[in-house]
Amino acid sequence: MNKKLFLGTLLLLLVIILGLKQEQNPIWAEYQKKYFIEQKKILQAQLETAQDEKTKALLQNEITGWENRKPEIINIVLPNGKVERCKTCHIGIEEISSSHPSNTFGCTVCHGGNPLSLDKQTAHAQMLGTAHPGSLDVASLSCGSTGPNGEACHSQNHEQADNEVDLVKSSLMSTKAGELSVVRMMFGLDKTKDVPNLGKNDVAIQYSHPLMGLPQEKEFQESCLSMCHQGGSGHLPNLLEVMKNGTAGQANVNNNNQNTAHGCEVCHVLTNPEHTYQGSDTAMKGFETGHGMTHQLTTQIPYTQCNQCHNEGIHDPIQMKFTYRSDLGKVVDDWKTGNKDWDSRLADYYLPGELFAKCEVSLDCIDCHTRQDVMGDGNKWTSQYDAVHIQCADCHGTKTSNPLTKTIENMNDLAFEEKVTNPVFPELKVGDQILMTKKGEELPFARQKGQNWFIYSRVSGESTKIPLVMGSSCQQNPEEQNADSCHKCHTGADLHK
Incomplete structure (x- = not known):
């Protein structure tokens, strides 16, 4: 009995010691220290190339400031009086956009979670879409929510054009109904472009696929549905993994949640080939793949972003196979190096055998396709042409x-x-x-x-x-x-x- 009591007391002391140690060196303090060091390195590099003494003195003062700075809890007080502490850990995170400043909107209006907690597990509990609030299954609660000022965001507005969250769910970008209708007609299952029983907000995985019960069903399920038609979130494959694994590894690549973008993020958050974060938030650096290059939204979407889904290779609806383009290595290399001259655009933009005019190469996709083309117009279309x-x-x-x-x-x-x-x-x-x-x-x-x-x-x-x-x-x-x-x-x- 005494032995059990001794062991129990020892274990309790150990838990208390570990708790005190963690309290003295919380993880958020480590993130901040790393951020201070990175800022110092950036300024140090500038100091080494500075020419005049005044600039050198200013840079040295900033360096000293970062050297002397101590970790502290960072409170963001929103206009409605609510307090958020997310930047205590994410101290260097980029502003999501100029129209969504964190000191006005905060973080939880989009991400959810518990804004006052400094414990990672507790703070990230009940986050919308985990790390992807743009996922279409939660977009109505994030992008389509109400801001701290009480105004509707991208849903519940009087003007339909302001309700992007509602519109995009019925767009061909989300439902893929146009592609499915083509396959159904090709196999003689339908005589029209309409997909039977397609509801306005339905997505491909929610209704019978074209080859139900036919010999090609398994291949269609594994190839087409796993490639593009799973849910309404869309995907951006890690093309470097695809090149390494070959087409045989495509199912693993595309079904791995760490390598996918979601919903609104597919277009509006730019990625690199590895889908890794490259910004200034030390809490995010080294994180698993499946993230944008920075924590920023953009409407300046280059063709390289669209290329990740639309020009990866060729679909064969007869054999139910998807073949990645043979020059994918060069396409990815141009993407990584930012090489966008005419010859590169011409080679990267379209697949061999496709027809296109000069303007379709010199311009980017969003220069021609309208808001309603991409985001939807509120109508249920099952044909791309319509x-x-x-x-x-x-x-x-x-x-x-x-x-x-x-x-x-x-x-x-x-x-x-x-x-x-x-x-x-x-x-x-x-x-x-x-x-x-x-x-x-x-x-x-x-x-x-x-x-x-x-x-x-x-x-x-x-x-x-x-x-x-x-x-x-x-x-x-x-x-x-x-x-x-x-x-x-x-x-x-x-x-x-």
Whole structure:
């Protein structure tokens, strides 16, 4: 009995000692110390290249400040009076965007969790989507929630265009219904583009797939459904892992949650090939893969981000196989090095055998595809052709008519819904002339300057003159002015036509 009492007392003392030790050296203090050291190294490098004495003195003062700084609990007091301590651990984390400042919105409005806890497990409990609040299964609670000021975010707004969370759930980007309908028609299961029993917010995994009960069912389930159609979150494969493992390893790569992006993040959080975090938050560095390069949202989405899903390889719906492109190594290398010159874009942008015109290589995907193309327009589409709002004639017109135009008459115009983060892009003003699609959607990035029209890149801000069909040598039938028709002449074989 005495022996048991002694052992119990010893164990209790050990627990108390460990607790006191942890309290004296909490993990958040270690994160802060690492951050102080990193900031000192950055300034030290600047000091070594500084030329004038005044700059050197300023840098040395900053270095001394970081050397003398002690870890401390960081409280963020929001306008509604609530306190959050997330930055005590995540001291160096980047602001998510200029329109979502942490001192106004905080962190938990998007991420959930327990903002007052300094214990990792407790603080991260009940987080929305774990580390991915953009997942479509929780987006209504994060992106679509109500801000600290009581205003609705990306849902529950009077203007439909402001309800991106609701719209995207019914878009082809989420449901993949257009691709499924093609497979169903190809195998003679349907005579129309409509997928039977498809509800507005349904996704592919929630309704019968095209080959149910047929010999190809297993291959379709393992290849197509595991590649793109699982849930509504989307995926971004770690292409370096794909290259290392080959196509045989694709199922493991794409089903590993550590290597996937989710929902809104697929487009709006830029990644590197390894999907690893490269920012300044020492609590995030060295974390498992499956994260953006920085903790930042962007609307300046380059083609390299779209390429990760749309130009990885070729689907064979007959054999139910997906083959990664043979030049994937070069594509990934261009992505890593930031090589985006014309030759690289031409090689990386499209797969061999595909048709495309010059503008489709020189511009980025988001320069043409409209908000409703990508985010959805509230309608249930099962055909890509029906869902896509942009066609060649929307910018170039036909040989009998110029493109549709619109004059911005007031600040309530929907054209202002396009949140522009590119500082090079000219500010949209009342009185400006913009182009319109035949479906009635504004194209605020296409502007008139003198007698000519220009399109401005949403990534770089650079302008490109839009050649008009009227008055040119084009003989295309004005009733056949969609991309498929134009590609009969304007193809990759002659990009300068």
